[in-house]
Amino acid sequence: MKKVTIKDVAKVAGVSYATVSRALSGSPEIGEETRQRIIKLSKEMGYTPNSVARSLVVQSTNIFGLVLGRINNPFMSEIAFYVEKHARVRGYNLMLCNSGSDLDHEEETYRLLVGRQVDGIIIIPSGVHSYERIKPYLDTTPTIFVSENLRDLRQSYVTVDNYKGTMMGMEYLHSLGHKKILYFGRRMGSITHQLRAQGYEEACNKFGITPAFVDSHYTHSSIKKGYLIAMELFQSQGHLGYTAIMASTDTMALGIIKAADEFGMSIPEDFSLIGFDNINFSGLPKINLTTIEQPKNAMAAVAVDMLINKITDPAVGYSHRIMEPSLIVRSSCAPV
Amino acid sequence: MKKVTIKDVAKVAGVSYATVSRALSGSPEIGEETRQRIIKLSKEMGYTPNSVARSLVVQSTNIFGLVLGRINNPFMSEIAFYVEKHARVRGYNLMLCNSGSDLDHEEETYRLLVGRQVDGIIIIPSGVHSYERIKPYLDTTPTIFVSENLRDLRQSYVTVDNYKGTMMGMEYLHSLGHKKILYFGRRMGSITHQLRAQGYEEACNKFGITPAFVDSHYTHSSIKKGYLIAMELFQSQGHLGYTAIMASTDTMALGIIKAADEFGMSIPEDFSLIGFDNINFSGLPKINLTTIEQPKNAMAAVAVDMLINKITDPAVGYSHRIMEPSLIVRSSCAPV
DNA sequence: CACGATATTGAAAACGTTTGCGAAGATCGT
């Protein structure tokens, strides 16, 4: 695995390696004919600049770190895709790290990335406590938080308007005539979830509905957990006491769908259902979940934008972007 | 963003920076009391070793490149997750690159990674022609091909036994009494797909079934394309002339499900359906697609294993691993 | 007490680039 270096091509070109560097980097202070000659030669010799050496001297790697829970989570992989895409056109590569939504792991991962001298980090924090763990390193590497509000407002983040999201869902449900609506999912552990629950509650107040919750005791949402909770709910009552369910998450909603299916209930005939996130599962045939969309592409674009700004101008300070959610109506809701 | 270097801690510790390096790297040739003192100090000063400097001297980055079509494809994201997991425990980080299944983009991406001095590359090639493009760089960076057989057997790859996979599906269908089975999907453009189609054909011979194909004219499979082709098929005949469909891919199968749904046909009542890949969509409630599983975790494990072997012993040569597929029976098939 | 062995440390080279500075030659205006 012998690699040809800049010195090698300098030697056969009969010039100093500074000249080779200049020829390849598009520097103006070099003769056009030598440039062409060197470019040609280095191509023939199969020279590829060693970017780790370059990084060392220019003090920048052109690498972003992306830390998220698990890349096989559909929401995360969608974000990752767009982040990579936008980063790439701006000349950055991506170092991908799964935190497994574990705090220790997340912190270790983060530290690893700063050791690797990444120019910036985009993180989908695993929960409210992520921030405290990461805080010590924060002034060492520019960082953008995605998809989670922060209590400490002196950091940059981009999220969707979670409050407004559930509010929109509730408005839709209300317009369909629903008066008995259950909120299904986590209410704490992350500000995101708090806000979603708040949006629901506020909507209840507005429409004169008595709020009702089924809390998840688990730390993160998944199909299986949604399923278990829903089964418990159905079985305890023999029926559902509500005409609609507002789920905190699409994955939770999928769990509900599964439970309903097994329990012989159909959606939206027996009850209406709204999810949140619009993961790509939701648009699948037979699923057709009405949901609140997080604009993932736009969020990713904003995140890399904010990050690059912060890198090029460290004095830029923090900024918050709360993106607009939107209602994706499919066929999991019906009038009462 | 001032970072503290090894020299800084050496200075305040009053030792040479060689000593600091030794203290932190666990070298034996250093006094135990100085080691402790330096460890403590460097922690206080918030020192994080600069791994790009380290990489430059030790000539290895401990980074793998992972290039795949699109990370938001469920199959790819699953592979990526496991690759990251296995790589991590072995001390490697992952640089993620989407090729968009575009040959030019793929090649550029690949070259970028070798420039970044990654220790190895794991690639899910976008098609048969990927290999020719990448070949020139192949002796520069150890590379493992995943999920695609190669015509040039002198390279290392790991795939599932695609031939056997469709064969298993057909055997299952046959055991259910099906005699008229349609193969739905691509038959060329990748050896993977050729083999799947061959498995189907061979099974037909074995069971005395006349093979029938619906080719996709498109380069890669997706729900939408499966849907369009299926709709065309249904509409042209007014009915399906087969009792079962063997789809080349789960995503294709999902397209079929969608079309069937719209067309008022139900599965498995009107026809049975088998997919391939077992992407996590397939197990979703209401979808419940019977399919052939690729052991993604195991494949990822083997890939990083092979890669690390190749790195530690460059003389190791190539190796091929064809993993066992398995039939996941859910509820998209029924006896005729 | 002397001497070789051993433990601990420092000095310096090396990794492959970029870039400021200076030198040499070419070009130019007067």
Add this chain to the structure above:
DNA sequence: ACGATCTTCGCAAACGTTTTCAATATCGTG
């Protein structure tokens, strides 16, 4: 024709580590 400016290039320092080699201090042993 001559000084001035410009162009093109080489030299060498720098980036932050690891690691070899030599130097010094410590120690046990005869």
